[in-house]
Amino acid sequence: MTINREIAVVGAGIGGLAVALACAQRGATVQVYEQARALNEVGAGIQISPNGMNVLAALGLADDIRATTMRTSAINLRDYRQGRLVSHLDLLKHGQPAGHYAIHRADFVEKLYQACLATGVSFQFGNDVEMLPSDKRVVIAADGVNSKHRSKFINDEKSTFSGQVAWRATVKNTHELPAISTVHLAPSRHLVTYPLRQGNLINIVAVQERSIWADSGWSMTDDPENLRDAFDDFSPEICEILGRIDDCFVWGLHNFPAEKQWYTGNMALLGDAVHPMLPFMAQGANMALEDAWILATCLARFEGNSDAFAAYQKARSLRVDHVVAASSRNAAAFHLSGVKRSIAHTVLRTADKIAPSVGIKRLDWLYGYDAAKF
Numbered sequence: 381m382t383i384n385r386e387i388a389v390v391g392a393g394i395g396g397l398a399v400a401l402a403c404a405q406r407g408a409t410v411q412v413y414e415q416a417r418a419l420n421e422v423g424a425g426i427q428i429s430p431n432g433m434n435v436l437a438a439l440g441l442a443d444d445i446r447a448t449t450m451r452t453s454a455i456n457l458r459d460y461r462q463g464r465l466v467s468h469l470d471l472l473k474h475g476q477p478a479g480h481y482a483i484h485r486a487d488f489v490e491k492l493y494q495a496c497l498a499t500g501v502s503f504q505f506g507n508d509v510e511m512l513p514s515d516k517r518v519v520i521a522a523d524g525v526n527s528k529h530r531s532k533f534i535n536d537e538k539s540t541f542s543g544q545v546a547w548r549a550t551v552k553n554t555h556e557l558p559a560i561s562t563v564h565l566a567p568s569r570h571l572v573t574y575p576l577r578q579g580n581l582i583n584i585v586a587v588q589e590r591s592i593w594a595d596s597g598w599s600m601t602d603d604p605e606n607l608r609d610a611f612d613d614f615s616p617e618i619c620e621i622l623g624r625i626d627d628c629f630v631w632g633l634h635n636f637p638a639e640k641q642w643y644t645g646n647m648a649l650l651g652d653a654v655h656p657m658l659p660f661m662a663q664g665a666n667m668a669l670e671d672a673w674i675l676a677t678c679l680a681r682f683e684g685n686s687d688a689f690a691a692y693q694k695a696r697s698l699r700v701d702h703v704v705a706a707s708s709r710n711a712a713a714f715h716l717s718g719v720k721r722s723i724a725h726t727v728l729r730t731a732d733k734i735a736p737s738v739g740i741k742r743l744d745w746l747y748g749y750d751a752a753k754f
């Protein structure tokens with residue numbers, strides 16, 4: 381199936397690069413417009429789950445990622461004080477075969493970018509696109525959480541601050557951390573750590589419920605002391621890791637109204653531009669990868685843009701709604717306090733002992749999905 385169209389992609393993030401590559405591999409002429417002067421991903425990690433790896437396999441990138449990236453062996457939930465284990469999800473024994481990988485964002489975006497160049501995609505950097513001149517091209521707006529295209533053409537309803545902020549940082553790994561993603565659970569807060577770049581770095585995402593508003597986006601840096609203060613009752617190991625942070629970013633997490641319309645005229649939205657979500661399932665980029673593959677498939681399958689876009693939205697919206705809802709539920713589950721917290725942790729510990737595969741199998745609907753079979 382080929383795409384006999386010219387395609388303009390707005391945004392060279394993970395979603396924009398993936399859709400540019402998927403369309404170019406099907407024969408489309410693709411031009412990407414990026415506001416930044418160069419690729420500028422923040423120095424942080426991203427977790428690619430098996431459903432995202434399935435798309436990367438279809439794009440021809442999975443072997444390279446497997447060869448150069450650490451496979452995550454487990455997800456551990458731990459109590460914040462002394463690090464006592466609450467739940468252990470064994471991703472090697474019970475997870476999906478495609479595997480979970482934690483990769484540095486800059487490395488990931490570079491791999492997508494190089495694959496785009498090798499497939500003939502052209503790029504214009506330093507081009508802040510408000511609106512592309514109306515021509516016959518298909519426009520794919522992958523311009524992220526603060527999408528100008530969403531607010532201008534689809535819906536300019538404002539987001540609301542969720543009352544949660546996420547700090548992000550990396551530090552050198554001096555801890556011999558295994559390839560495990562660990563979620564340290566505390567009332568009103570949680571903190572995720574996982575190793576990156578063959579274990580040389582530790583990636584940290586720390587989430588706190590608070591009333592002081594913060595903007596959404598990685599442009600806001602913060603004083604690491606604020607992060608340390610917010611987590612100073614965590615285990616000595618975590619406090620030691622936080623003590624070594626020199627620079628960090630803070631992102632105000634926002635709730636966005638669910639988008640009912642994913643396209644208009646010759647333009648479709650993709651990734652965070654159409655379905656920003658709280659990051660508590662680590663699925664925003666994985667969903668953008670799935671969107672990319674399915675939108676390219678629909679453009680190849682249907683001659684008319686509106687038919688292709690309608691099929692794309694139909695294939696994506698329900699699944700994305702489930703993931704958005706599951707991400708919001710996780711915020712509450714991670715931040716429990718008092719009796720509810722004790723009961724929930726006891727249930728998780730007992731379930732792990734009786735049926736260790738059940739926790740991860742409950743997520744087969746998410747991780748077992750293969751967009752390439754659409």
Ligand SMILES: Cc1cc2nc3c(=O)[nH]c(=O)nc-3n(C[C@H](O)[C@H](O)[C@H](O)COP(=O)(O)OP(=O)(O)OC[C@H]3O[C@@H](n4cnc5c(N)ncnc54)[C@H](O)[C@@H]3O)c2cc1C
Nearest residue numbers: 391393394395415427509523524651652662663664665666
């Ligand atoms: C704390 C945190 C942790 C996360 N962890 C994970 C994780 O582990 N796994 C996961 O799957 N997801 C995770 N996510 C979510 C993930 O980061 C996003 O969902 C994903 O990056 C969205 O990709 P995107 O391409 O849609 O948007 P973006 O990555 O935001 O890319 C948008 C691009 O468009 C460009 N742009 C914007 N406006 C314009 C314009 N007008 N003209 C031209 N270019 C423009 C931007 O410069 C940018 O390059 C996390 C999010 C947060 C906040």
